[in-house]
Amino acid sequence: MDVRVEYAAQVKRAAGIAAETVAVADDCSLQELAGQVAAAHGEALQKLLLDEGGGLQPSILIFVGDEQVRGDAARVLNGRDTVTFLSPISGG
Amino acid sequence: MTERSPLTAEERAVYEWQMWVPDFGEEGQQALKTASVLVSRCGGLGSVVAYELAAAGVGKLVLAHAGNVKPSDLNRQLLMTHSWLGKPRVESAARRLQELNPRLEVVAVPENVTEGNAAELVGQVDVVVDCAPLFGERYLMNREAVRQQKPIIECAMYELDAQLTTVIPGKTPCVACLYPDDPPAWKREFPVFGAVSGGIGCWGAMEAIKVIAGLGQPLLGRLLTCDLRDMTFRVRTISKNPKCPVCGGAETS
Numbered sequence: 001m002d003v004r005v006e007y008a009a010q011v012k013r014a015a016g017i018a019a020e021t022v023a024v025a026d027d028c029s030l031q032e033l034a035g036q037v038a039a040a041h042g043e044a045l046q047k048l049l050l051d052e053g054g055g056l057q058p059s060i061l062i063f064v065g066d067e068q069v070r071g072d073a074a075r076v077l078n079g080r081d082t083v084t085f086l087s088p089i090s091g092g
Numbered sequence: 093m094t095e096r097s098p099l100t101a102e103e104r105a106v107y108e109w110q111m112w113v114p115d116f117g118e119e120g121q122q123a124l125k126t127a128s129v130l131v132s133r134c135g136g137l138g139s140v141v142a143y144e145l146a147a148a149g150v151g152k153l154v155l156a157h158a159g160n161v162k163p164s165d166l167n168r169q170l171l172m173t174h175s176w177l178g179k180p181r182v183e184s185a186a187r188r189l190q191e192l193n194p195r196l197e198v199v200a201v202p203e204n205v206t207e208g209n210a211a212e213l214v215g216q217v218d219v220v221v222d223c224a225p226l227f228g229e230r231y232l233m234n235r236e237a238v239r240q241q242k243p244i245i246e247c248a249m250y251e252l253d254a255q256l257t258t259v260i261p262g263k264t265p266c267v268a269c270l271y272p273d274d275p276p277a278w279k280r281e282f283p284v285f286g287a288v289s290g291g292i293g294c295w296g297a298m299e300a301i302k303v304i305a306g307l308g309q310p311l312l313g314r315l316l317t318c319d320l321r322d323m324t325f326r327v328r329t330i331s332k333n334p335k336c337p338v339c340g341g342a343e344t345s
Binding site: 008009010012013018047048058059061063066067068070084086087088089090091092 | 133135136137138222223224225226227230247248249250251253255270271272273275276277278280282284289315317319321322324326327328329330331333
């Protein structure tokens with residue numbers, strides 16, 4: 001199935017794109033999606049999205065549609081879901 | 093907030109056009125007049141937040157920002173001027189704000205928010221607008237806002253991205269709910285245009301005005317994300333962390 005992935009702030013910079021459609025397995029989880037896009041876009045994105053153990057970085061905010069998903073890396077995605085990975089930004 | 097005082101003839105003249113806004117009017121203007129707001133820091137974000145709050149008729153601003161004006165400030169820190177290079181930032185901010193609004197009470201603190209002053213600074217005001225570049229300062233303001241039960245508006249930007257949310261302790265996620273740890277990827281210096289920081293600063297000021305005056309629907313439990321590269325604006329729902337060490341994640345009011 002296809003899911004749309006959007007990147008915001010520093011995640012977008014690391015990915016090099018703002019959004020893409022990604023083909024994933026029908027039972028793809030958020031964790032697996034993060035691993036797949038991290039592998040596709042290289043080390044910079046990998047360091048932002050994943051911790052040393054390969055799990056989701058706790059500092060990254062994740063949204064499915066416009067709802068925040070917290071602590072649910074195993075959540076299975078639906079076709080045509082839009083997943084956003086957003087890195088925290090501050091001010092100045 | 094302190095007891096409301098009637099508007100003077102001068103104030104009526106200055107704020108006439110905003111008092112025409114439905115659900116705001118004279119009552120809303122009086123609310124602003126008697127309100128106080130902490131803006132920290134007063135750089136790219138905070139300059140514009142403070143300027144718009146001064147323009148709107150907030151009674152008192154507490155500005156916290158250490159250091160002197162540098163050349164690299166001048167692409168976005170609109171309360172700083174070329175003539176003030178090398179001189180204290182808060183003094184320039186106070187000077188420019190008073191030029192716009194001589195009725196405004198300005199408390200200019202030449203310090204950034206620290207463990208040593210956070211409680212005192214937040215204690216002086218009704219509302220906090222967080223414009224700090226470092227998450228350490230954000231966490232301090234958040235902790236005090238939660239402890240003292242004061243609203244805090246969170247503004248942020250990076251390149252052409254911007255974010256905004258309003259925290260009401262006990263009702264919404266707090267900063268620690270959203271960002272449980274100091275994000276490792278965030279750097280003190282980052283790419284940004286003044287139009288981006290200023291834009292979200294204007295809207296952050298508007299959130300503060302809405303909270304003070306009871307106007308409209310502030311971004312409670314919602315995060316506005318903006319990508320000015322392609323003009324994508326989204327309002328997303330954010331959630332409390334039930335195990336938040338700062339706010340506890342529980343609804344209190």
